[in-house]
Amino acid sequence: MRIHVVGTSGSGKTTLARRVADRLGLPHTELDAIRHQANWTELPDDEFVAAAREVAAGESWVVDGNYSVVRPVLWERATHIVWPDLPKPVVMRQVFWRSLSRALTKKPMWNGNKEHFREWVRADHPIRWAWSTYERRQREYADAANADPRWVRLRSHREIDDWIESL
Numbered sequence: 001m002r003i004h005v006v007g008t009s010g011s012g013k014t015t016l017a018r019r020v021a022d023r024l025g026l027p028h029t030e031l032d033a034i035r036h037q038a039n040w041t042e043l044p045d046d047e048f049v050a051a052a053r054e055v056a057a058g059e060s061w062v063v064d065g066n067y068s069v070v071r072p073v074l075w076e077r078a079t080h081i082v083w084p085d086l087p088k089p090v091v092m093r094q095v096f097w098r099s100l101s102r103a104l105t106k107k108p109m110w111n112g113n114k115e116h117f118r119e120w121v122r123a124d125h126p127i128r129w130a131w132s133t134y135e136r137r138q139r140e141y142a143d144a145a146n147a148d149p150r151w152v153r154l155r156s157h158r159e160i161d162d163w164i165e166s167l
Helices: 013-024 031-035 045-056 071-077 088-105 117-121 126-147 157-166
Strands: 002-005 028-030 061-064 080-084 151-154
Touching: 002 013, 002 071, 013 028, 013 061, 013 080, 013 157, 028 031, 031 045, 045 061, 045 071, 080 126, 088 117, 088 126, 126 151, 151 157
Parallel strands: 002 061, 002 080, 028 061, 080 151
Antiparallel strands: none
């Protein structure tokens, strides 16, 4: 299986992807860990695409992330595209608590990066990003899911649990 987990910020992509990878014994790649280098420096697109191509070439994998620049590379090889499509209030609660936890604990994420409260005012902070992109992602992914049988749309935590259990 080659599974790409997509969804808005805070929808639980990484948690879902880790659970699936653990259940199936597959390697898991978090695209944020590739894209965001030390000091939040973004990996250039050509290098990012090359890294995604390397991951996608694998026999089986679970990848999570929403980067349009690598989407064609991953979707070409994916056997499943999984979308945790949770209601906006649930997503906002999840992204808020995740950001709060990260800012309070100062636990490093990818490549030593940490989340700080002072970043919450930035337009690209995950809380603000989730709020401002939720509806656009809904439209974009609903269209894609309706046109492609590889899509698995999961609309609640119960559906997520049931789907993982079915694997």
